Amino acid sequence: MILAISGKGGVGKTTIAAVAARALARDGSRRSLIVDADPAGGLAMALGMKPGRTLNDVRKELIHEVKEGARDERDLAVSIDYLLAEALTERGNLALLSIGRPEDAGCYCKVNVILKDAIKGLAARFDETVVDAEAGIEQVNRKVLGSVDYVLLVADTSMKAVRTAETISAVGATMAPGAGFGLLVNRVTDEGQVEQVRAATDLEVVGWVPEDPTVRRFDEEELSFLDLPDCPASDAIDAVLASIL
Amino acid sequence: MKALIEEWSGEGRLRTLEPGASPWPRGYSLVLQEDTGLELGNPSGASLSILAWGEPSEVCDGRVSLVGPDVAEAGGGSIPFGQVVLVGGEFDNEYDSFRDIRDAVYDTHLDGFSVRTLPSRQTVWCRVSTEAREGGFSLADLGAALIEELKTVEPVSCAEVLFVTSERDDVERLAEPARGAQRVIEAMMKMYQEANFDCETCEYKEVCDSVMDLKKIRDRLAGTIPPSPLREGRGGGE
Ligand SMILES: Nc1ncnc2c1ncn2[C@@H]1O[C@H](COP(=O)(O)OP(=O)(O)OP(=O)(O)O)[C@@H](O)[C@H]1O
Ligand SMILES: [Mg+2]
Numbered sequence: 001m002i003l004a005i006s007g008k009g010g011v012g013k014t015t016i017a018a019v020a021a022r023a024l025a026r027d028g029s030r031r032s033l034i035v036d037a038d039p040a041g042g043l044a045m046a047l048g049m050k051p052g053r054t055l056n057d058v059r060k061e062l063i064h065e066v067k068e069g070a071r072d073e074r075d076l077a078v079s080i081d082y083l084l085a086e087a088l089t090e091r092g093n094l095a096l097l098s099i100g101r102p103e104d105a106g107c108y109c110k111v112n113v114i115l116k117d118a119i120k121g122l123a124a125r126f127d128e129t130v131v132d133a134e135a136g137i138e139q140v141n142r143k144v145l146g147s148v149d150y151v152l153l154v155a156d157t158s159m160k161a162v163r164t165a166e167t168i169s170a171v172g173a174t175m176a177p178g179a180g181f182g183l184l185v186n187r188v189t190d191e192g193q194v195e196q197v198r199a200a201t202d203l204e205v206v207g208w209v210p211e212d213p214t215v216r217r218f219d220e221e222e223l224s225f226l227d228l229p230d231c232p233a234s235d236a237i238d239a240v241l242a243s244i245l
Numbered sequence: 246m247k248a249l250i251e252e253w254s255g256e257g258r259l260r261t262l263e264p265g266a267s268p269w270p271r272g273y274s275l276v277l278q279e280d281t282g283l284e285l286g287n288p289s290g291a292s293l294s295i296l297a298w299g300e301p302s303e304v305c306d307g308r309v310s311l312v313g314p315d316v317a318e319a320g321g322g323s324i325p326f327g328q329v330v331l332v333g334g335e336f337d338n339e340y341d342s343f344r345d346i347r348d349a350v351y352d353t354h355l356d357g358f359s360v361r362t363l364p365s366r367q368t369v370w371c372r373v374s375t376e377a378r379e380g381g382f383s384l385a386d387l388g389a390a391l392i393e394e395l396k397t398v399e400p401v402s403c404a405e406v407l408f409v410t411s412e413r414d415d416v417e418r419l420a421e422p423a424r425g426a427q428r429v430i431e432a433m434m435k436m437y438q439e440a441n442f443d444c445e446t447c448e449y450k451e452v453c454d455s456v457m458d459l460k461k462i463r464d465r466l467a468g469t470i471p472p473s474p475l476r477e478g479r480g481g482g483e
Contacts, residue, residue, distance in 0.1 A: 070434045074351065078363075
């Protein structure tokens with residue numbers, strides 16, 4: 001199953017992806033690919049995992065090989081398998097892949113196409129894939145979410161964040177027709193806020209996460225969320241994930 | 246290559262592996278670090294893969310030889326890895342045959358064993374799962390599977406495989422023959438991928454001229470293959 005976590009900037013996507021990774025690490029039985037699809041690369045840090053090479057490094061190397069002209073498609077396909085494996089940072093049953101910042105070196109459709117197929121193929125070999133998507137609808141537009149099974153839309157209690165979630169869901173539904181969509185309301189300080197969101201949107205609210213000082217502390221002190229103790233936020237996120245994954 | 250094999254053999258370091266009782270099951274496995282019983286040819290260590298083809302008389306059909314420890318004998322962790330595949334046969338169309346032979350190597354996947362290849366660096370990176378290692382997986386199984394797959398390629402009449410797992414220096418001694426094999430392959434690939442027959446500007450001219458087969462291919466190809474869309478406007482194929 002491929003789960004993408006999407007939503008407006010700053011609403012808690014990375015936090016939720018990190019807690020999801022923690023749940024999968026604790027369970028230990030399912031091999032999980034964690035994709036940090038935000039060029040800023042916050043998820044690796046939240047997990048205390050040092051990203052090695054990024055997908056963008058892989059892309060650059062492939063472009064170089066295409067330019068050299070001494071490789072055919074099959075060679076490129078095996079090369080990308082190797083380079084992707086090299087780019088994974090592993091910890092137990094988790095493997096982290098960071099997208100990195102794309103510096104555009106022109107259009108290399110051939111490379112982008114095999115790269116996309118290779119990531120799909122890589123995800124298919126894992127039991128679960130969790131993607132911390134870039135803020136906003138940029139990646140939805142770029143069809144990055146094309147093969148996603150479920151999009152967990154995150155919003156804080158602001159209407160602006162809820163509207164962004166709606167836009168992502170509308171665009172995403174056309175990109176990934178088979179995917180499920182659900183809204184997770186984050187940083188709730190009063191349950192009435194959840195009711196307000198429910199009343200204001202047609203999106204299915206699949207859960208809510210309380211504002212939690214333990215989460216804030218782990219973020220401020222740059223501690224690994226894999227070591228996060230059980231707290232109200234993690235309990236809430238675990239419950240939502242259990243119903244999705 | 247031949248001299249190196251003779252040297253290792255003379256020192257008593259090269260041995261022929263006995264084939265397993267039955268072929269190791271095929272399967273495509275992703276082996277994570279935590280499930281790895283033995284890693285061979287990690288990118289940060291020594292790793293070399295050579296594919297060479299030639300006269301059947303130079304190939305000892307079916308032989309799998311090893312310099313260094315086999316999977317069960319290695320202490321675990323990560324060890325250097327060299328893989329030399331030699332095939333013999335009648336190759337009328339060298340390019341097609343080469344690609345079929347290469348694909349046969351790429352298509353060899355065994356259960357509990359992950360293998361990744363980076364052609365440009367000529368490296369091969371493998372992981373044997375703890376389960377496969379405990380189940381008796383041997384390089385003899387890998388060699389046998391490679392040979393079996395290679396024999397499905399029409400013009401291949403014989404194949405043999407040599408593995409080197411002993412130490413970095415031994416694997417690095419394969420570098421020179423590897424470079425030779427690589428230059429030939431790249432020159433051939435480039436010819437087809439780019440359709441560049443302008444020998445004055447081609448960096449592979451020297452290789453091409455020194456290898457009879459490549460000259461043959463070049464002459465046959467010149468003018469018959471349209472330039473690849475990727476390279477349009479560069480190189481030239483008129
Ligand atoms: N449930 C929560 N309780 C307390 N603080 C939270 C909670 N969820 C998120 N935060 C805090 O909110 C801030 C933003 O969270 P996070 O970085 O996860 O958001 P994001 O959506 O990934 O942001 P960006 O769009 O910049 O990537 C962080 O400081 C984080 O610690
Ligand atoms: Mg983030």
